[in-house]
Amino acid sequence: MIQSIIVFLFILGLTVGSFLNVVAYRSVHGGSIVSGSSKCPHCKHTLRALDLIPIASFLLLRGQCRYCHKKISVRYPLVEAASGLLFLYVGYHWYVVAGSFILSFDSIFYLIFLLFIVSVLLALFITDLVDGLLPNVITLPAIGVAALYKIYLVVFGSITIVGLGVDLLVAFLMAAIFFGLVYFSGERALGGGDVKLAFLIGLFVGWPSILVGLFIGFLTGGLASVMLLLIGKKRFGDTVPLGPFLTIGALSALFWGPQILEFYVKSML
Numbered sequence: 001m002i003q004s005i006i007v008f009l010f011i012l013g014l015t016v017g018s019f020l021n022v023v024a025y026r027s028v029h030g031g032s033i034v035s036g037s038s039k040c041p042h043c044k045h046t047l048r049a050l051d052l053i054p055i056a057s058f059l060l061l062r063g064q065c066r067y068c069h070k071k072i073s074v075r076y077p078l079v080e081a082a083s084g085l086l087f088l089y090v091g092y093h094w095y096v097v098a099g100s101f102i103l104s105f106d107s108i109f110y111l112i113f114l115l116f117i118v119s120v121l122l123a124l125f126i127t128d129l130v131d132g133l134l135p136n137v138i139t140l141p142a143i144g145v146a147a148l149y150k151i152y153l154v155v156f157g158s159i160t161i162v163g164l165g166v167d168l169l170v171a172f173l174m175a176a177i178f179f180g181l182v183y184f185s186g187e188r189a190l191g192g193g194d195v196k197l198a199f200l201i202g203l204f205v206g207w208p209s210i211l212v213g214l215f216i217g218f219l220t221g222g223l224a225s226v227m228l229l230l231i232g233k234k235r236f237g238d239t240v241p242l243g244p245f246l247t248i249g250a251l252s253a254l255f256w257g258p259q260i261l262e263f264y265v266k267s268m269l
């Protein structure tokens with residue numbers, strides 16, 4: 001049973017990844033996210049179902065558009081693969097770590113919420129890395145969904161109202177920290193999008209896992225900046241967007257927050 005669920009989630013993830021490519025592109029460059037057919041960005045030829053099979057189409061077409069033979073960015077199959085693997089891991093986490101493989105409404109809602117959050121984070125990872133933007137059209141609805149899910153948890157007794165209050169406090173603190181960073185640092189690579197992303201992450205990660213999220217976010221961001229300096233891709237004083245690293249921190253906190261904290265506390269003693 002669980003094997004078939006995980007295989008299903010992997011295939012679902014590949015398909016969602018293909019959709020996330022569209023979301024990431026259109027949320028920055030315009031166009032309706034939910035309707036309209038996909039077109040080649042070069043020749044604008046409408047793509048058919050056969051051109052849109054996750055990963056397989058890219059491989060069969062050897063990375064070229066079927067119509068104009070211009071190169072297709074390797075980003076598209078990479079995002080599809082990442083999404084497939086993330087969905088697969090969410091299935092595993094849901095089954096083993098969260099131990100909620102009882103087909104109740106609560107556990108199914110939890111699974112759907114995890115898949116939703118992972119998709120949002122992946123979409124924002126792409127938009128910030130590729131275009132340096134964290135579009136409101138993604139962050140604001142995601143904050144709405146996360147808030148609704150938390151309210152559902154309170155109404156059905158999975159968390160207390162105090163627990164929700166703490167999560168909200170964490171969210172506002174995160175937003176305040178990033179507002180401060182944007183305001184006082186004058187960093188070109190930081191903006192209002194980071195404040196909203198920080199709020200979203202604070203809300204769904206909550207206390208104390210948010211500490212792991214922040215730590216991993218700043219650590220990976222710092223390491224990546226140093227690497228880019230060393231290989232000469234960036235010069236000192238150039239900016240690197242923080243959003244992609246915040247999403248990596250958020251995913252780590254979501255999947256391994258309690259374990260990483262426990263490891264840290266134990267190694268301190």
Ligand SMILES: [Zn+2]
Pocket residue numbers: 040041042043044045065066067068069070
């Ligand atoms: Zn083309």
